[in-house]
Amino acid sequence: MKLSKVIAQNIVEEMMSVVPYNINVMNEEGVIIGSGDSSRIGNIHGGAVEAIRKKALNIIYDERKGVKPGVNEPIIIDGKVIGVIGITGYSDEVKKFIKLVRVTAVLLIEQAEANEKNQNINLKRERFFYDLVNRKIPYDEKILKIAEDCGFNISKKHRAILAFISNVSKEIFQLRKKYIFNYELNTNKIVFFIADDYKCNSLINELKLCRDVEKIGIGEKEEIFAISLENTRKVIEIGEKIKPNSKIYNYGELKFFIHLYHKNKDQVTNLISNIDKSEYKIELIQTIQIYVEENGQINDAALRLNIHRNTLNYRLERIKKLTGKDPKNFFQLFELFCGLIWKE
Template sequence: MKLSKPIAEKVTKEMMKIIPYNINLMDEKGLIIGSGDKKRIGTLHKGASKVIATKSINEIYTEGDGMKPGINEPIVINSEIIGVIGITGHPDEVRPFSKLVGATAKLLIEQETINKKTQNDRIKREKFYYELSHRKTSYDDEFIQQGKMYGIDLTRKCQAILVKGNFNSKAIKTFLDQYRNFSTIDNSKLVLFITEYNNFDEVMTNLLGSKEIERVAIGEKEEFAAISLEQAADALTVGVKIKPSEKVYYYHHLRLFIDLASDRRDHNRSVLSVLDGSGNNQELFHTLQIYVEENGDINNTAKKLKIHRNTLNYRLEKIGDLTGKNPKVILELFELICSIIWYK
């Protein structure tokens, strides 16, 4: 532990609001790092030097040899002098205040140490999960041991669950407190890593039971967590395009379309671009998505869109006119599905 300059400055500033004497705080070498007299900061305090040398309290009753009356007391933590408190004034008057300043300094130093440890632990954890999310080479023993420290067994295959939602809610924070194996991707997405598959159903139940969760995408069980995460990300990207009403997307259900999407041919991507100039792009695009999601069933599609069958048929004809692809012809519908995947 160490008495830092920010803590020394904070202690002197706050204590001098309630103590009518000048306060000096010195580091382990006797240099003044906090003082009511700003001109003295950075200079050597002779009284503090004597305290450090003798490892005892130094009380000065008369002015002389560059020292003023006062009390200089060591700040001792774990049997080590980490600094010295100096209060100017008659020792009998300032002695009680020395204990108060010392106790305040110790509390702040200990709190700073705890904060630093917490921050270091958080950084180490974030670094581990960042590497886990990207690493596609064999896990060495050190990395496996790190995983065990965070409660994840990397000797087993790993499955990634990508979650999109509002993570500021109390319910989600409570869930995450119980389930440690997660990493935040951005403000709206995080990934959970599963190696104990008997927990999968419970995790999914908790996620899907929350109104704060918008989408969940699940990768396969893979040797490398990063591969499963990539699969989950692909499932989310493609799933929201062809199944916009669903909340859960499994990679193995969408693999064909994900493989198609990886090609990204300009021609297929541009098929739906003609809708941009139609003035009702979103309406027609959404109609096509729901039509695909409902397997081309006119009644179910119209019901979900809350429109009349005739209105739906008109929109489908309009899509056909604009794109040159008839949604009611299976091969042309397949082209439109591919276009949805590639679009934007």
């Protein structure tokens, strides 16, 4: 590894808070890259050059050109000299500090290296998950290798669980920490990569109970993860139109409606457009939605809408007059239902 100027100065500042002498840190060529005396940075330190040559402690007793009295000890990691730590002062006074300073310097360097390694790992994971949520073609050897490095078993079919969140709370943070394979699509959308059915059910239950989660889309297991993710988006889009009060939308349950295709969609969407022109459009559309959710049960739908059953019958009759379709007729209700799905 290479000793950077940032790490070198961090070592200086950390150690000078406890050691009452000036400290210098030199690179592998003996150039001062960190110092309590900023005027010395960039200069060649003769004592450090000698310590590098000998790979051992070098003590300077007398001041001479470009070198002050002090002790200089090489920083050796994995058998290689990566720099030198130096304390300015008369040898008998500063010698007792050099071992402490060197050990601390090594610990700080190793910590910085570990942090950089973790950052690189996290960056690699982020790039991998970005590819995973966008790639809709079969995986090649390159992505298989990256998946292996990230500890992600890409050979298994994975299910996308898409959560729409209102706030990045501590609870959301803990969920992301617990179910580690996840990716933040944007500030209010997080997708989880789940292969295990038990974990899938556990995650869904926890998301359901989380107050900061507004909607949950559940995809099916797919060999290409981006396909499962695309399906979660579709199921939420359709689900919000036909079951707006639900929090969870399962692709497997609404697949039929997602796959619906009609050559003359305009004719069907015009049914809902007729309702849109009415001054009671909001309550009438809500009436259709709740009526469908309650499987056409008048009493249950009226209870959900908090109205009398006679009021519900009046609304259904009004929908019939506006659209020409009777919600109490299964096939005509289905047309209205499709109109809701295709409504822009």
